[in-house]
Amino acid sequence: MTTSVDRPQTDAERTVSVTVNGVPREATVPVRRVLSDLLRDDLGLTGTHVGCAHGVCGSCTVMVDGDPVRSCLVLAVQVQGASVTTVEGLAREDERGGQVLHPVQEAFRECHALQCGYCTPGFLVTIAAGLEARDAAEEISEEEVDELVGGNLCRCTGYANIKKAVRHAAATMRDGQ
Ligand code: FES
Numbered sequence: 001m002t003t004s005v006d007r008p009q010t011d012a013e014r015t016v017s018v019t020v021n022g023v024p025r026e027a028t029v030p031v032r033r034v035l036s037d038l039l040r041d042d043l044g045l046t047g048t049h050v051g052c053a054h055g056v057c058g059s060c061t062v063m064v065d066g067d068p069v070r071s072c073l074v075l076a077v078q079v080q081g082a083s084v085t086t087v088e089g090l091a092r093e094d095e096r097g098g099q100v101l102h103p104v105q106e107a108f109r110e111c112h113a114l115q116c117g118y119c120t121p122g123f124l125v126t127i128a129a130g131l132e133a134r135d136a137a138e139e140i141s142e143e144e145v146d147e148l149v150g151g152n153l154c155r156c157t158g159y160a161n162i163k164k165a166v167r168h169a170a171a172t173m174r175d176g177q
């Protein structure tokens with residue numbers, strides 16, 4: 001099913017069609033609208049947080065065709081035809097229609113890897129993308145863990161528990177193979 005935001009299209013606007021969390025979506029937006037605003041304001045997916053709006057903090061990270069990107073730095077028109085995954089799309093449905101958390105979400109809960117949670121969606125998406133891109137059978141190294149969390153900022157938890165959660169999620173993904 002395609003859901004659309006029905007607005008007249010002017011010269012300074014474009015209609016963007018994009019698959020978000022597996023659902024085809026469409027919105028007519030100003031050509032300068034950034035992806036984070038498209039997701040939050042036009043499509044109502046407020047799980048993606050905007051911290052700095054300058055590409056520094058990583059809280060706005062989403063996956064575009066599987067790669068983590070800072071949605072505050074990407075124009076909405078640039079994702080035309082792409083597949084976007086936000087934090088709302090990390091959990092999957094089980095056979096009874098219930099939600100099964102992504103191993104990274106489960107690990108954050110287990111390891112107390114968040115406090116206020118503002119940075120959390122960005123960390124979850126960044127780490128999920130990184131772990132999904134690597135060979136799960138390989139033991140994760142401390143260098144890999146540092147690299148996975150090093151581009152995102154958290155002002156309250158501290159990184160020890162976030163790194164613990166990365167190791168925990170990597171182990172879950174290895175054992176779940
Ligand atoms: S809000 Fe995008 S990197 Fe900070």
Ligand code: FES
Pocket residue numbers: 113114115116117118119120153154155156157
């Ligand atoms: S948990 Fe508060 S900013 Fe990271």
